[in-house]
Amino acid sequence: xxxxxxxxxxxxxxxxxxxxxxxxxxxxxxxxxxxxxxxxxxxxxxxxxxxxxxxxxxxxxxxxxxxxxxxxxxxxxxxxxxxxxxxxxxxxxxxxxxxxxxxxxxxxxxxxxxxxxxxxxxxxxxxxxxxxxxxxxxxxxxxxxxxxxxxxxxxxxxxxxxxxxxxxxxxxxxxxxxxxxxxxxxxxxxxxxxxxxxxxxxxxxxxxxxxxxxxxxxxxxxxxxxxxxxxxxxxxxxxxxxxxxxxxxxxxxxxxxxxxxxxxxxxxxxxxxxxxxxxxxxxxxxxxxxxxxxxxxxxxxxxxxxxxxxxxxxxxxxxxxxxxxxxxxxxxxxxxxxxxxxxxxxxxxxxxxxxxxxxxxxxxxxxxxxxxxxxxxxxxxxxxxxxxxxxxxxxxxxxxxxxxxxxxxxxxxxxxxxxxxxxxxxxxxxxxxxxxxxxxxxxxxxxxxxxxxxxxxxxxxxxxxxxxxxxxxxxxxxxxxxxxxxxxxxxxxxxxxxxxxxxxxxxxxxxxxxxxxxxxxxxxxxxxxxxxxxxxxxxxxxxxxxxxxxxxxxxxxxxxxxxxxxxxxxxxxxxxxxxxxxxxxxxxxxxxxxxxxxxxxxxxxxxxxxxxxxxxxxxxxxxxxxxxxxxxxxxxxxxxxxxxxxxxxxxxxxxxxxxxxxxxxxxxxxxxxxxxxxxxxxxxxxxxxxxxxxxxxxxxxxxxxxxxxxxxxxxxxxxxxxxxxxxxxxxxxxxxxxxxxxxxxxxxxxxxxxxxxxxxxxxxxxxxxxxxxxxxxxxxxxxxxxxxxxxxxxxx
Amino acid sequence: xxxxxxxxxxxxxxxxxxxxxxxxxxxxxxxxxxxxxxxxxxxxxxxxxxxxxxxxxxxxxxxxxxxxxxxxxxxxxxxxxxxxxxxxxxxxxxxxxxxxxxxxxxxxxxxxxxxxxxxxxxxxxxxxxxxxxxxxxxxxxxxxxxxxxxxxxxxxxxx
Numbered sequence: 001x002x003x004x005x006x007x008x009x010x011x012x013x014x015x016x017x018x019x020x021x022x023x024x025x026x027x028x029x030x031x032x033x034x035x036x037x038x039x040x041x042x043x044x045x046x047x048x049x050x051x052x053x054x055x056x057x058x059x060x061x062x063x064x065x066x067x068x069x070x071x072x073x074x075x076x077x078x079x080x081x082x083x084x085x086x087x088x089x090x091x092x093x094x095x096x097x098x099x100x101x102x103x104x105x106x107x108x109x110x111x112x113x114x115x116x117x118x119x120x121x122x123x124x125x126x127x128x129x130x131x132x133x134x135x136x137x138x139x140x141x142x143x144x145x146x147x148x149x150x151x152x153x154x155x156x157x158x159x160x161x162x163x164x165x166x167x168x169x170x171x172x173x174x175x176x177x178x179x180x181x182x183x184x185x186x187x188x189x190x191x192x193x194x195x196x197x198x199x200x201x202x203x204x205x206x207x208x209x210x211x212x213x214x215x216x217x218x219x220x221x222x223x224x225x226x227x228x229x230x231x232x233x234x235x236x237x238x239x240x241x242x243x244x245x246x247x248x249x250x251x252x253x254x255x256x257x258x259x260x261x262x263x264x265x266x267x268x269x270x271x272x273x274x275x276x277x278x279x280x281x282x283x284x285x286x287x288x289x290x291x292x293x294x295x296x297x298x299x300x301x302x303x304x305x306x307x308x309x310x311x312x313x314x315x316x317x318x319x320x321x322x323x324x325x326x327x328x329x330x331x332x333x334x335x336x337x338x339x340x341x342x343x344x345x346x347x348x349x350x351x352x353x354x355x356x357x358x359x360x361x362x363x364x365x366x367x368x369x370x371x372x373x374x375x376x377x378x379x380x381x382x383x384x385x386x387x388x389x390x391x392x393x394x395x396x397x398x399x400x401x402x403x404x405x406x407x408x409x410x411x412x413x414x415x416x417x418x419x420x421x422x423x424x425x426x427x428x429x430x431x432x433x434x435x436x437x438x439x440x441x442x443x444x445x446x447x448x449x450x451x452x453x454x455x456x457x458x459x460x461x462x463x464x465x466x467x468x469x470x471x472x473x474x475x476x477x478x479x480x481x482x483x484x485x486x487x488x489x490x491x492x493x494x495x496x497x498x499x500x501x502x503x504x505x506x507x508x509x510x511x512x513x514x515x516x517x518x519x520x521x522x523x524x525x526x527x528x529x530x531x532x533x534x535x536x537x538x539x540x541x542x543x544x545x546x547x548x549x550x551x552x553x554x555x556x557x558x559x560x561x562x563x564x565x566x567x568x569x570x571x572x573x574x575x576x577x578x579x580x581x582x583x584x585x586x587x588x589x590x591x592x593x594x595x596x597x598x599x600x601x602x603x604x605x606x607x608x609x610x611x612x613x614x615x616x617x618x619x620x621x622x623x624x625x626x627x628x629x630x631x632x633x634x635x636x637x638x639x640x641x642x643x644x645x646x647x648x649x650x651x652x653x654x655x656x657x658x659x660x661x662x663x664x665x666x667x668x669x670x671x672x673x674x675x676x677x678x679x680x681x682x683x684x685x686x687x688x689x690x691x692x693x694x695x696x697x698x699x700x701x702x703x704x705x706x707x708x709x710x711x712x713x714x715x716x717x718x719x720x721x722x723x724x725x726x727x728x729x730x731x732x733x734x735x736x737x738x739x740x741x742x743x744x745x746x747x748x749x750x751x752x753x754x755x756x757x758x759x760x761x762x763x764x765x766x767x768x769x770x771x772x773x774x775x776x777x778x779x780x781x782x783x784x785x786x787x788x789x790x791x792x793x794x795x796x
Numbered sequence: 797x798x799x800x801x802x803x804x805x806x807x808x809x810x811x812x813x814x815x816x817x818x819x820x821x822x823x824x825x826x827x828x829x830x831x832x833x834x835x836x837x838x839x840x841x842x843x844x845x846x847x848x849x850x851x852x853x854x855x856x857x858x859x860x861x862x863x864x865x866x867x868x869x870x871x872x873x874x875x876x877x878x879x880x881x882x883x884x885x886x887x888x889x890x891x892x893x894x895x896x897x898x899x900x901x902x903x904x905x906x907x908x909x910x911x912x913x914x915x916x917x918x919x920x921x922x923x924x925x926x927x928x929x930x931x932x933x934x935x936x937x938x939x940x941x942x943x944x945x946x947x948x949x950x951x952x953x954x955x
Contacts, residue, residue: 026890027890027893027895029898030895031882033895033898033901034886034890034895034901034905035833035874035877035886036831036833036834036872036874036902037874040832042832042835042836043826043832045830210933212897212899212933213835213843213845213900213931213932213933214835214837215836261897261898263835263898263900264896264897264899264933265897295839296838296839296842296843497897498896498897498898498934499896500896680893682893683893683896683935683939686935686936686938686939687934687935687936688936689936690936690937690938691936713842713931714842718931718933719936720937721925721927721928721930721937721940722925722928724937726920726941726942728936728938
């Protein structure tokens, strides 16, 4: 195995950064995607034996199951299997095992799976679902996380104390609190008296949906000897293998997960959700594959949602603008099952100061069970939600002491060497550089006249930070194999969900091995039987973690090649190099192409036989230094692997007649350590900005007593070509990551973290109103302007 | 279930297909002709991932019945490249980095091609309007709009 010291070698670019690191090479998957050849899960063909599954779902937000009668469904011609929770007693969950595959005695949200059907067509399966009779006894529900955390709320998981849980999550059995994360740094209570200004504000962040354009698809096959094969839309084939094996009580080696291209994930295809349903149904179909495809409507409320949040902020600073204290209470609306959401609660706790140096911090972050859809990871993992309120409070505090918000952030923003909220020492970071560059790019301080008399124009800025939120020892591995013609096949277990990880893997392998980029292929689809292990494609961790593994694997292959050639040529390894696919000797000036040695080895001098053989490099990476945090204080030596920091600034116009907010332009500046592919980094910054803008202006899952009111693209609008500004400027800042490949760290999620706050701050700059909870829809902004007396309500 | 025998042209090839009455054009393309480049994102005419050209017009193929396509000329994403040479919109979207996950890409490309066929020199607003029914969650659209602008220029230079 390759050790970590070795994986760190790429950070020491002795002479120059090798080609093609830092080049904006074309995505390796671009061509097959534009010609329609790239295969997604729904495109795979399974022949005439394929069965189709549909799911019977709870119409109640909270109820006991009194009786399930599947006899009519079983009798329908074309139905091949009907399953209920009775057959599947095992539990599943990433951080907290709190879900059954199918509900057994109780349903906890509208959409909770109660039974599954496999039939020869989707239509018959749907018909069979209608024939399943379920008798419920409705119970009082919990629809607000703050209420849910009180002792008056009905307890949704009476068995919470018996659930298996990772040791850094702290459930409170007998309540709906599935995790309580605390920070106690300094003395907040003593600090308030020293503050020249204090701001208190509460924010309610709505549930939203990831809405990848590709809906979830899973095809499962269970052989009669018990081997499980699952094809699906997956960010996490290995986590799915693991969790499905645990839930079914079988070996991980008897589960094979195959994951072709993913049509957008943003977190909702991480962990396990609907995939387990397909496997459970397929276990009763005698080896026939079963396909489950979520409808767009199901996608909105039965797939993971981004959980809602109620946040109470209090923060104070001295007369010079130095932040002295912060006190935060976060109530996360984790939904019916919080197996994944418990760690969002933790992540928002250990990052709860925002990207600032604050001596006194007190945070209580609660994950609360409710009868809402299941909260899961979404791009930013709690950070967009938290920063939405926090970064508006920072602006208010600056205003309270009459300081420019950029200057206020400049004074307080986190620097290398600062002691963070958890006690961890901050690594070098380029946040102040991001701040200065973003402010300059948006022409901060320069007022521009609105485009029409009925409009008001404003600018806003917001900073952010985010660490990969994951198990402390989440790991990666990679393989690099040479082919007959010297080309290279890289195998990874991390997925390309659009962010470009396959291209990054190819660039890193080419650079570390010494071959042209167009010699490198990435093995697809991912397959847990053949792809090397990767924890999950989440947390903006692939460029950094998987990148380290790929670099290590490529260097391992390189070492094997150099050792072989040194022996064959009777030279020293130090005198050899691989450049553009040729091994060269700086001493003898000999050269040989990789194609001559990759598979068949080399002949020894004087016809002494052969040496070598197929070259196969391997590498892995696992962070070894993350420590636990004290359960009472949240303090510990190293809470996280690192933080990516950044700033966004926007210019908006608000229409006084309609309340419509138009984003005129946006700027993002993020410290990515090292941009392996600058254009792809910028594409992440732009795409994240627009996704953030979409959540700021349009998006909210409207839940009424647990029932979703808007499960369609007509009623849940996302940004379209008509909404986006063409002027989105992306600025790359590079302060290297000490254990990142070539200094790189991730940036996939970060670009939607500060966007809502930046837009809210710009709206305030334009009209002098804090509109409150997003989204800042035209209606809400208009009514806020009426309330504030800025405009008179139209008569009519 | 009654089957209807229809004949049509798909990507320049003559096809004969037996389709049930309720089968959509999207289902026919994907399930009967194995043209899986056209994607199913919502099956309700809301996301544009299934956009194909029918007699030159970009339509959501999930909203068209296959039987309506008797005698029609259908072009899908698989039909854009000619003799291994990418259509200018395909090349431009690669050049501008307008592809991420790639799921909206086929529909997006068809909408762009239909636009450039009827309006070879579209304004930025024309492009926004032509693509407004094609949802993308990854790119933020800017690079796609720029790609269509470039494709229009390239096409003009070629003609």
